[in-house]
Amino acid sequence: MTTITSTFTENEKTSISKLKDCLPDIIKDSGVPENYALWGVLLDKNSTDERLDIILVKFLRAKNCDVSQAKEMLTKSLKWRLEFRADTILTESFPSDVFCKVGFIHKHDKKNRPVTYNLYGGLNNEEVFGNLDRFLRWRIQLMEKGIQLLDFKTIDQMIQVHDYNLITFASYDTTAKTASKTVTQIMQDNYPEFLAVKFFVNVPWWGDWVFKFISIFLSEQTKAKFVVTSANGVKDSMLEVIDEDNLPVTYGGKSIVPELENKGSADQPPSE
Numbered sequence: 001m002t003t004i005t006s007t008f009t010e011n012e013k014t015s016i017s018k019l020k021d022c023l024p025d026i027i028k029d030s031g032v033p034e035n036y037a038l039w040g041v042l043l044d045k046n047s048t049d050e051r052l053d054i055i056l057v058k059f060l061r062a063k064n065c066d067v068s069q070a071k072e073m074l075t076k077s078l079k080w081r082l083e084f085r086a087d088t089i090l091t092e093s094f095p096s097d098v099f100c101k102v103g104f105i106h107k108h109d110k111k112n113r114p115v116t117y118n119l120y121g122g123l124n125n126e127e128v129f130g131n132l133d134r135f136l137r138w139r140i141q142l143m144e145k146g147i148q149l150l151d152f153k154t155i156d157q158m159i160q161v162h163d164y165n166l167i168t169f170a171s172y173d174t175t176a177k178t179a180s181k182t183v184t185q186i187m188q189d190n191y192p193e194f195l196a197v198k199f200f201v202n203v204p205w206w207g208d209w210v211f212k213f214i215s216i217f218l219s220e221q222t223k224a225k226f227v228v229t230s231a232n233g234v235k236d237s238m239l240e241v242i243d244e245d246n247l248p249v250t251y252g253g254k255s256i257v258p259e260l261e262n263k264g265s266a267d268q269p270p271s272e
């Protein structure tokens with residue numbers, strides 16, 4: 001069986017070993033406790049746990065295997081986890097009447113990777129994004145819930161779906177832009193290489209310029225994982241990755257997801 005570690009290049013193996021040697025400094029400089037576990041894996045220099053190698057290689061790959069940059073990134077990320085209280089976020093609760101329709105994890109893809117859905121259209125923006133701190137905590141909790149489903153042995157990435165059904169041009173307002181920019185930055189800085197594929201579905205006819213604008217802030221590696229489709233193009237591209245039985249009906253699969261049913265249709269292009 002092909003394990004994740006067996007796909008490491010020689011350069012990655014050497015870099016992992018160097019980054020491991022930096023772990024005591026990383027722990028000291030970030031301020032986390034000595035026996036700190038990141039996503040349940042001890043950051044121990046002498047550890048032989050393969051899951052540690054898989055976590056470290058994510059930070060290395062995000063920095064093209066530059067060990068000192070990866071060291072800095074991991075240090076900053078651990079500091080952020082302390083400040084953001086990311087390690088206790090799973091115990092927090094959020095008003096379900098606001099958030100149950102904004103996002104959830106549903107089933108997995110053909111490679112057992114969890115699939116996260118974010119429904120960012122047809123929302124009351126003020127209610128969802130108006131309290132930015134609350135939205136961020138909810139969004140990061142969803143990410144951390146997804147990470148709970150990874151074993152860092154056979155599965156170390158997830159699929160994400162952004163559904164823009166029902167968005168209107170006016171709904172891409174300042175609250176939506178600030179929320180999207182802030183989450184995107186937090187994900188880039190603290191969750192490297194967790195994304196396998198990201199589907200943008202029901203993208204409106206005017207979505208192209210939004211995409212180009214946001215793309216300025218994204219790495220080439222991240223952009224390469226994006227699949228952007230309008231309503232008509234959804235089915236084939238998603239079925240290539242997710243089994244019909246696990247794909248919601250609304251995207252052409254057979255799985256019934258109440259949060260996704262009974263939504264209307266998205267903005268139509270203006271008539272000539």
Ligand code: HEM
Pocket residue numbers: 118120121139162164167168171172173176179180181183184187198200203204206207208210211214215218228
């Ligand atoms: C009301 C309209 C919109 C809202 C509320 C919204 C919301 C968001 C949010 C909250 C994020 C943060 C990332 C995440 O949660 O995973 C995000 C990222 C993003 N959005 Fe939107 N968005 C809107 C419109 C659009 C449109 C029309 C496009 C065009 C395809 C678009 C493309 C993107 C891209 C490329 C990212 C970065 C994804 C990433 O970092 O992985 N957005 N959006």
